[in-house]
Amino acid sequence: MNPLGEKYLRKDFLPFLFCPGCGNGMITQAFLQAVDDLGIFDDLALTAGIGCSAWIAVYMHADVLKVLHGRAIPAAIGLKATNPSRKVVTFTGDGDGLAIGGLHLLHAARRNIDMTVILVNNQIYAMTGGQVAPSTQAGSRTQTTPYGSVEKPLDGCRVATAAGATLVSRWSTAHPKQLTRAFKKALNHRGFSFVEVLSQCPVQTGRYILGSGSPSFNLQWLRDHCVPVEDPARMGEVEAQGKVPLGDFLEIQNPEFMEEVQRMNREAKEARGKGGDR
Amino acid sequence: MKGAERIEIDRRYCKGCMLCQYVCKYEVFEVGQERSALDYLMPRAAKLENCRVCRLCESHCPDMALVVVAKKKGKGKE
Numbered sequence: 292m293n294p295l296g297e298k299y300l301r302k303d304f305l306p307f308l309f310c311p312g313c314g315n316g317m318i319t320q321a322f323l324q325a326v327d328d329l330g331i332f333d334d335l336a337l338t339a340g341i342g343c344s345a346w347i348a349v350y351m352h353a354d355v356l357k358v359l360h361g362r363a364i365p366a367a368i369g370l371k372a373t374n375p376s377r378k379v380v381t382f383t384g385d386g387d388g389l390a391i392g393g394l395h396l397l398h399a400a401r402r403n404i405d406m407t408v409i410l411v412n413n414q415i416y417a418m419t420g421g422q423v424a425p426s427t428q429a430g431s432r433t434q435t436t437p438y439g440s441v442e443k444p445l446d447g448c449r450v451a452t453a454a455g456a457t458l459v460s461r462w463s464t465a466h467p468k469q470l471t472r473a474f475k476k477a478l479n480h481r482g483f484s485f486v487e488v489l490s491q492c493p494v495q496t497g498r499y500i501l502g503s504g505s506p507s508f509n510l511q512w513l514r515d516h517c518v519p520v521e522d523p524a525r526m527g528e529v530e531a532q533g534k535v536p537l538g539d540f541l542e543i544q545n546p547e548f549m550e551e552v553q554r555m556n557r558e559a560k561e562a563r564g565k566g567g568d569r
Numbered sequence: 570m571k572g573a574e575r576i577e578i579d580r581r582y583c584k585g586c587m588l589c590q591y592v593c594k595y596e597v598f599e600v601g602q603e604r605s606a607l608d609y610l611m612p613r614a615a616k617l618e619n620c621r622v623c624r625l626c627e628s629h630c631p632d633m634a635l636v637v638v639a640k641k642k643g644k645g646k647e
Contacts, residue, residue, distance in 0.1 A: 294636065310584075
């Protein structure tokens with residue numbers, strides 16, 4: 292077994308329950324590589340909701356909260372508020388993070404809480420059998436859209452950027468080295484960091500949307516349809532060709548939520564010490 | 570030139586997705602005859618001498634079952 296797995300995974304839970312060729316194991320490996328390089332495994336606190344990708348957190352021998360569908364981000368906020376010294380990371384899927392938990396994502400990004408959200412986008416509700424998801428491309432045939440989806444997909448990176456996230460990246464499982472680098476940046480970042488990972492799902496996305504359940508076909512689809520862009524302004528050009536732009540889109544510094552709360556508490560105490568409430 | 574001493578594939582975890590064979594630029598792998606604990610046909614490092622230790626197969630293994638063990642530097646001179 293991979294030495295990272297020997298070091299950091301719960302061996303009694305293995306093998307992974309993921310289907311053969313699933314991208315989630317590759318994301319686990321890239322994440323563990325980033326954590327190992329930074330040496331912060333003992334500081335990690337992970338939260339996860341419901342979905343295939345939420346199981347990534349459960350396999351790691353760290354502190355894990357597995358919560359209700361879509362509620363991984365509020366649980367992470369609570370965790371961060373009670374113990375700001377922890378590195379809080381949320382693993383969420385496209386259904387968990389963009390559909391049922393979509394508003395939680397907006398408000399966590401708006402507050403700029405120091406946490407990392409890893410959104411695994413496989414373009415479908417995979418665990419429940421291949422229903423249409425908010426990230427499914429228009430025209431895709433799924434179990435619930437047998438004549439093709441007429442809805443436009445939701446772009447997680449644009450949503451997070453608009454809501455106020457301070458680090459936004461998107462990579463795919465076909466780019467494991469870049470993915471590890473993006474995870475490292477996100478873990479080191481002070482503020483709300485959002486990393487979307489396009490992942491292959493041969494069993495649901497592959498069979499129903501792309502036309503083949505072969506893992507290699509699905510990996511090649513990602514290689515063909517993902518275009519790394521240096522300049523975020525070029526995202527539109529790539530999208531116009533029907534492809535998905537990848538890259539590190541945003542990295543800025545803004546006041547962090549817990550620091551602001553602590554500052555407010557300090558100022559209120561000082562004001563009270565001088566004899567007034569305000 | 571870099572070379573691999575061996576490529577270990579953990580038969581407890583391998584699911585035979587053959588992504589290792591697909592990503593390898595040097596055609597090291599082939600579909601083997603042995604079955605893993607989960608009853609999938611496992612890959613076999615048939616042309617180990619072609620391996621350049623780029624570790625693409627390792628980073629693409631979805632079950633973290635594959636390890637490339639590189640040859641030690643200066644081996645044979647001692």
